Amino acid sequence: MKNLADNADLGKRPRFIPLKYRFILISSLLLIVLLGAIAVILSIYQSATIRNMVERRGIAIAQSLAATSKAALATYNYIAIEQTVNQAVQDPDTLYVIIHDKEDRVAGYSRRPDLQGEYLTDAVTERALAAAAAHSIQRGTWGAENIPVLDVSVPVFLPGSELRWGTIRVGVSLQPMYRQIHQTWLIIALLGLVALAGGVLLSIWAAGRITRPLNALVRATVQAARGNLQQRIEIRTRDEVEVLADNFNAMIGEILAQREQLKEQLIEIRRLQRYTEQLLNTMSDGLLSVTRTGKIATMNPAARCMSGLDGEVAKELHISHLQAQTPALSDYVNELLQESFGSRQQEIHIRGVSHPRVILASSSVLRDADGNFAELIVNLHDITELKKLEARVRQTERLAALGTLAAGMAHEIRNPLSAIKTFVQLLPRKLERPGFLEKFNRTVPRELDRINRLIEDLLQLAREPRYHFVPVHVQSLLKQCVELFDEDLKKTEIRCRTQFPQTDSGVILADSDQLIKAFHNLVRNAVQAMPDGGELTIEVARRETVPFETVMNANQQGWIQISFKDTGAGISAEDARNIFNPFFTTKDTGTGLGLAITHKVITEHGGQIDVQTINEEGTCFIIYLPALKR
Amino acid sequence: MRDLQNQVIYVVDDDQGILDSFDAMLGDDYPVVMFNSGTKALDVLQEKTPTLLFLDIKMPGINGIELLKSIHEKGMCTKVVIVTALPQDSYEQMARQYGVYKYLKKPLDVDEVEGITRNVLH
Incomplete structure (x- = not known):
């Protein structure tokens, strides 16, 4: 329960990052990487395209200049060449046009008449003049502002000659290209920011949507962990979370039902406990239970009273403590414990409070779940009054039996006695009557024998x-x-x-x-x-x-x-x-x-x-x- | 004949000694008929009416009280004298209910029996 409660305090856990923020972070990072990749690919592609266009323009201008200035070069007509180069730089993106003569001197340099007839010694010029191909392209800078420039050079050949009569160089500015690329970058960045912002917002919304029911579930579990089971989560997301919530509700319902059942069982157990206690306290029979070692486990008031332990705390007392007051009870219990499966009835006599009592002790064994001896339960039923009643009944029965016997005897004796008496009474009067003595001798001894036999039978019965x-x-x-x-x-x-x-x-x-x-x-x-x-x-x-x-x-x-x-x-x-x-x-x-x-x-x-x-x-x-x- | 028949005395007792003593007491002077069971006596009483009947109570089969009751219910003019060895007084009360003439307890007295017989038969 404690662990659960601690877990519930999510915010305080170390390195805890809510699912929502993880989601937002990951989706934003993904968006940034994606946009960055797009920007890089786009700029590479765009710069290649523009550069290609600039190169072709440069080559086109140079080749057209080569065609128009062939004659002027062959004749070293520097004025015409100067006019040509100055005309060729009318386009703002064409930074310079240089025409070198057969000897590599500057035959014409746009807007720089001062350089006419000079040799240029910069690295770009040297490479351009040394190149033998149809055209050569180099990157460099121009002017004091170090403007990036693409230097396109084309050698000039006279018809039918392989001798190089000059070289046309056109410097095309790369600035518009870079500007364009910057612009593209800017647009992409702007768009990226918007997309990022939109994406983050979207992911916040999505994360909220996903994690809100989860949070509700988390809150519910926290509440449940704290013991509040009277709640139901209503989540209708039509996904796993809904199933989870339904399962959670079902689980809570099950726990509640079980708790109710437990509560009812507890109530019933308590009721039974109270009932048993009440029964033990009020019953007139004594009840005591003894462990295998002879310790008294329970003893109700009646048993305490019978064993003379009234008032004392009998619990945990050894059965031998009863020896002084009720030796018979102590012996009875000890014998049963030695037998270890006692269920025997025995009448025991105890001193009692005021007079001796007769107790009918009976026992049974309480076994644990494995069937092993747990406690010996001894029931003490006071049968003193019953014994007295029995004695009285026996006395009454004896008297009644004696009465029946006496009545029977009276009947059995009076009959022969009556016959004898009659004959004795008649003897003086009828002695002379013929046949009387015969009757007398037949009857009187017979009747006397009857009486004697009766007495003998009685004696045998009583002996x-x-x-x-x-x-x-x-x-x-x-x-x-x-x-x-x-x-x-x-x-x-x-x-x-x-x-x-x-x-x-x-x-x-x-x-x-x-x-x-x-x-x-x-x-x-x-x-x-x-x-x-x-x-x-x-x-x-x-x-x-x-x-x-x-x-x-x-x-x-x-x-x-x-x-x-x-x-x-x-x-x-x-x-x-x-x-x-x-x-x-x-x-x-x-x-x-x-x-x-x-x-x-x-x-x-x-x-x-x-x-x-x-x-x-x-x-x-x-x-x-x-x-x-x- | 009729007159003579009316003078007959019946003795009903399961004890041979008692029957013998009645024979000794009355047999010489009166016509006495002996029965050793109530059942036999009841059979005869269906047809005949003795003047005097000495009747024991404790007998197997029909006992004396039942026989007395039967005679009483039939309205016979027979005088019934109970002779019993039983000590209980309750039988005497019952016998009185059924119109007993005399209630004698054994052992019998010869003079008493002779006196009753004389009184009834003369």
Whole structure:
């Protein structure tokens, strides 16, 4: 930007000559050279022409004089010769006419009778007299004023003789020629000046015409460089400059559009920034981000409050500073940093301002554009109240469950109790009645047994598990079960079918006695669901995944699925939900604890039991047990 | 014959012990018919009208309250005595709505059952 601004100050740049002046200078110089060349060529041509004319005139005069003065020379008639020369200089441009006699004396010298009979010794005369050609031409000066003169000499021969009888010399003035040439020079100079002036003016105009739009462009670029983009250049020169201006406008437009876009983006970024800041400041969750080295990059007020750094400037602080106040948080972050890809949830307990708080800490990793670890972001959610609520709900649930259990128990005990009470009350009155004692003996012990069985079931349900786990082959265990059930099934119209895999279905860690009891409850349930007969299918299969959330043990390899399917009437969806609850029963026999016990045994084997049922189409209990690694 | 038929007592309960105890209490002196499910009793009640009906509430299929409601809606003159082991009082309110004669809680008292039977049948 600075460079641009400096460039804009064009006038102050060293050796800066504006384009306009360069143009004018060059065009003027060209004009001067051109005019000079024309003048030189013209003058050379003109002087050659005039000189040629002067020479021919001189030769013509000399030859005519030679013809007329032949006789006078032959006779040495000096008077006639003098008359002839004086007549010949009537023309003002003929400066002198000299006629030399056979002996080279001056026979006649125009307007100089005093020189008649003298010998002239100047260099021009000597050369003229020595010349043997038809004529000789020399340049010289004449008179006191040193007038430039062309000396033309012609020798005179008598007819039939080769003897030279004299020499005619005519001096023609070169002054008119020089004058003419000067005049020409003057005219050319004048014309040249006018042309130069016109040319300069023209070039000034032309330069102005060319450079004005360029200057406008320069000014615009200077303005643009200074940041003023709200301008458009209107240049209609129909040449490259117009294209340049249009391109400039387009460029400015593009820059403006981009600037607008940037401005909008900046506004949006600022808005998001404010929003984020506001969010960070007002959110009840604590949020802190930590660099790889453990420096705290950001920490919102809630996080500061939770970590006991309220009021302190937490930025640039190392995470170990939290050790004193919240060791659990410090440890959690340190562990995650060592793992370097932490995204783990953990409940941590902190001291809190007034009372201990439970914080659910979760983390995620912020990565830079190259996907490298940038910051660890830790979210701290205060779940103290939730935990309290959970505890309250659990307590309520416990009480409610206890209520249901108590009601169920009351029902299950009162029925046999009522029967026993009735028989005991009737005993004194009806002891003698025939058949009464028989009925008494049949009913009372049976009802007492019922109560006892109920208590045993209840105890089993409530008891801490005392299992003896050993690796058991599922298939052999189930075969053992089927043999046991066979006794029960023989009394009914129910057919039992087993579907075991071809290969060994696997080994589980189990207490065989407990599992057999659990399965027995299911078979009894199926038998009671099919009073008019039907089919019980027991199926075993291996499963890699299960339809519920679970964590596999280290020595576990998949699951074994065992299903008990009957063809009874089925149960409703609502009954299916309650089927494993103690004392829930839809049957007229049993305590309602059988399936609850089965559920408990399966769960304590690390498994799950589920019931699938469609009314009118039977019920299917599906058990998943963890399979041991082979 | 008609008179005799009218003197019949029905006992509807899914618990064999309760049916046995009613047999011991009333079987020697009155014609008592036992049903171990509400469904079976309802079938018979389509055609017959007992004088007295001892009815359990918690039974598979049709429960006692539903059966009581059905008798009440039909406008039968049968006196219905609910006998239940359920501890909840809400059932008693419901039974009263449907014109129950007596609401007895198990364990039953022999004298009370005999007294009710005498009152209704004589």
